[in-house]
Amino acid sequence: MSGVGLIxxxxxxxxxxxxxxxxxxxxxxxxxxxxxxxxxxxxxxxxATSPAxxxxxxxxxxxxxETTAQALSVIxxxxxxxxxxxxxxxxxCASTIAPQAIHAMHATLAARGMELIDAxxxxxGPGAKAGTLAVFAGGDSATVEAFRDVFGAVADxxxxxxxxxxxxxxxxxxNMLIQTSSxxxxxxxxxxxxxxxxxxxxxDVVRVxxxxxxxxxxxxxxxIARDFSPGGTLDISYKDQELQTAFAKELGVxxxxxxxxxxxxxxxxxxxxxKEDGSALIKLxxxxxxxxxxxxxxxxxxxx
Amino acid sequence: xxxGFIGLGTMxxxxxxxxxxxxxxxxxxxxxxxxxxxxxxAGAQWAQSPRAVAEAAELVFTSLPxxxxxxxxxxxxxGLLSGMRRGGAFFDLSTNSPTVVRRIHAAFAxREVYMLDAxxxxxPVGAKTGRLALWIGGDEQIFHRxxxxxxAIGDKVRYIGPIGAGSIAKLVHNGAGYCITAAxxxxxxxxVKAGVEPLALFEAVRDGALGRRRTFDGLVDQFLPGKxxxxxxxxxxxxxxxxxxxxxxxxFGVPMRIAELALAEMTEAMGRGWGNxxxxxxxxxxxxxxxxxxxxxxxxxxxxxxxx
Numbered sequence: 001m002s003g004v005g006l007i008x009x010x011x012x013x014x015x016x017x018x019x020x021x022x023x024x025x026x027x028x029x030x031x032x033x034x035x036x037x038x039x040x041x042x043x044x045x046x047x048a049t050s051p052a053x054x055x056x057x058x059x060x061x062x063x064x065x066e067t068t069a070q071a072l073s074v075i076x077x078x079x080x081x082x083x084x085x086x087x088x089x090x091x092x093c094a095s096t097i098a099p100q101a102i103h104a105m106h107a108t109l110a111a112r113g114m115e116l117i118d119a120x121x122x123x124x125g126p127g128a129k130a131g132t133l134a135v136f137a138g139g140d141s142a143t144v145e146a147f148r149d150v151f152g153a154v155a156d157x158x159x160x161x162x163x164x165x166x167x168x169x170x171x172x173x174x175n176m177l178i179q180t181s182s183x184x185x186x187x188x189x190x191x192x193x194x195x196x197x198x199x200x201x202x203x204d205v206v207r208v209x210x211x212x213x214x215x216x217x218x219x220x221x222x223x224i225a226r227d228f229s230p231g232g233t234l235d236i237s238y239k240d241q242e243l244q245t246a247f248a249k250e251l252g253v254x255x256x257x258x259x260x261x262x263x264x265x266x267x268x269x270x271x272x273x274x275k276e277d278g279s280a281l282i283k284l285x286x287x288x289x290x291x292x293x294x295x296x297x298x299x300x301x302x303x304x
Numbered sequence: 305x306x307x308g309f310i311g312l313g314t315m316x317x318x319x320x321x322x323x324x325x326x327x328x329x330x331x332x333x334x335x336x337x338x339x340x341x342x343x344x345x346a347g348a349q350w351a352q353s354p355r356a357v358a359e360a361a362e363l364v365f366t367s368l369p370x371x372x373x374x375x376x377x378x379x380x381x382x383g384l385l386s387g388m389r390r391g392g393a394f395f396d397l398s399t400n401s402p403t404v405v406r407r408i409h410a411a412f413a414x415r416e417v418y419m420l421d422a423x424x425x426x427x428p429v430g431a432k433t434g435r436l437a438l439w440i441g442g443d444e445q446i447f448h449r450x451x452x453x454x455x456a457i458g459d460k461v462r463y464i465g466p467i468g469a470g471s472i473a474k475l476v477h478n479g480a481g482y483c484i485t486a487a488x489x490x491x492x493x494x495x496v497k498a499g500v501e502p503l504a505l506f507e508a509v510r511d512g513a514l515g516r517r518r519t520f521d522g523l524v525d526q527f528l529p530g531k532x533x534x535x536x537x538x539x540x541x542x543x544x545x546x547x548x549x550x551x552x553x554x555x556f557g558v559p560m561r562i563a564e565l566a567l568a569e570m571t572e573a574m575g576r577g578w579g580n581x582x583x584x585x586x587x588x589x590x591x592x593x594x595x596x597x598x599x600x601x602x603x604x605x606x607x608x609x610x611x612x
Contacts, residue, residue: 242554245564248571249547249571252571252574252575253571253575254568254569254571254572254575255568256565256568259564259565259567259568260561260564260565262564263553263559263560263561263564264559264561266553266557266558266559267559269557270557270558270559
């Protein structure tokens with residue numbers, strides 16, 4: 001069995017690394033955070049000194065970093081995968097990044113006889129840890145096949161959606177649904193509370209009614225428990241919505257809902273909720289509905 | 305001829321005073337008698353109820369907070385309808401719902417009394433100085449019959465159309481005004497956060513294409529005549545500009561909900577292949593959704609401008 005390089009050992013990459021190791025696939029890992037790297041070395045991963053160094057040791061690499069800029073640096077940057085890999089090397093970009101960047105990087109790699117597919121994942125931190133992610137792959141079929149064993153170790157569902165970029169498009173579609181839904185859910189919950197219905201009752205009723213959804217199940221119990229520890233933060237939702245709305249602009253599709261919900265995430269970030277879970281949208285709406293006061297200190301000062 | 309006046313709040317008291325200054329004899333009523341004191345001091349007669357006002361006057365005005373109050377005064381117990389004579393006229397100066405206005409109108413018409421909606425625009429200062437617009441909907445002959453009295457209240461008295469038309473004009477005016485206010489708050493907040501002094505920004509934009517004209521003047525060139533070619537400013541350029549404006553919001557962390565919706569609208573218009581048409585072509589999309597087709601004869605527009 002050929003080994004795989006994994007760049008990025010955060011919440012998502014870390015969970016994936018554990019499951020790759022559990023599946024006995026030889027793993028060469030890299031992260032800019034030496035502590036994380038040491039942790040996975042202790043679990044059996046071979047630590048690399050850079051993405052290039054990792055790519056030198058294996059025929060295939062996965063990139064699992066946070067932003068488009070980071071992915072560009074990891075894959076096609078100076079010390080990136082492309083600098084160490086040999087012709088024939090295959091790269092799966094598992095980060096959720098701009099579809100345009102996928103095409104640009106593919107061109108760079110293709111010029112050196114390397115392949116790149118987009119393979120963003122869905123399922124969040126818990127899914128990564130449990131190995132129950134969904135992989136949305138786009139691009140060269142042979143390369144998707146070449147990652148079958150790795151995808152099988154980290155995911156329950158692997159979808160090959162078609163041409164390069166289609167995995168990323170699929171990811172943006174899915175995220176757009178949960179992110180716009182989360183805003184709608186916060187609105188509905190606050191309306192219910194103002195109408196005098198207990199949030200737990202709203203949850204119990206909606207759970208067996210037509211308003212139910214995965215987004216509802218993810219957000220509402222956390223809202224009720226006032227548990228805003230991050231699964232997906234408002235900052236990440238804002239960034240994701242930026243990718244969605246930018247992609248739609250490129251496609252010439254008017255998005256009336258997603259463009260506004262993105263701005264609502266921005267409103268939450270400005271009230272200091274950026275690092276909290278999407279369920280903290282309820283705090284934003286409590287503020288908007290006059291049930292609490294989250295106004296930043298500067299704004300409060302001028303009130304009096 | 306005595307003129308009835310019900311509702312002597314900030315707006316009503318000032319309008320009543322102007323009627324008195326013009327020599328009209330008033331019969332007044334308000335739920336708070338104290339509110340009527342200035343009118344009474346200036347010679348008005350007090351009436352115990354709207355009905356008593358109606359019985360004493362041939363022409364009645366109301367200036368009330370909203371639909372609920374107008375409906376009660378017009379149709380309630382001891383209301384206007386129970387006291388007005390056949391052929392009398394009732395002008396409602398309140399900002400009211402056109403639907404409620406039409407309902408009241410219908411009830412009055414059954415008794416052969418005229419009801420017209422006549423909302424005003426100009427605020428408390430305008431009510432005082434008489435720099436006030438009155439937008440009248442209803443029977444046009446009755447409007448002309450009482451035009452001289454209306455002229456004592458405001459300097460811009462205009463017949464708009466059938467019953468409810470005045471209220472519709474008022475809602476369009478105020479609705480547009482506050483949409484623009486919300487948009488200005490958004491754009492100025494991002495401009496200031498991005499580093500421009502508020503006053504410098506104000507002075508700058510006031511000299512711009514938009515700043516140099518009155519709010520509604522821009523409708524004359526494309527929207528009213530329905531003429532979007534040739535482009536005065538191409539949609540594709542405007543689309544680029546609003547894209548840059550919303551990027552400013554991203555760069556400085558300012559939420560821009562209104563601009564994003566406007567941009568989505570423009571994106572939809574671009575999708576129609578209208579990039580080279582005038583940017584105002586985006587206004588056609590909303591006409592489609594509403595099922596209206598706005599295309600005013602150019603000559604009629606020119607004449608309206610001459611009248612203004």
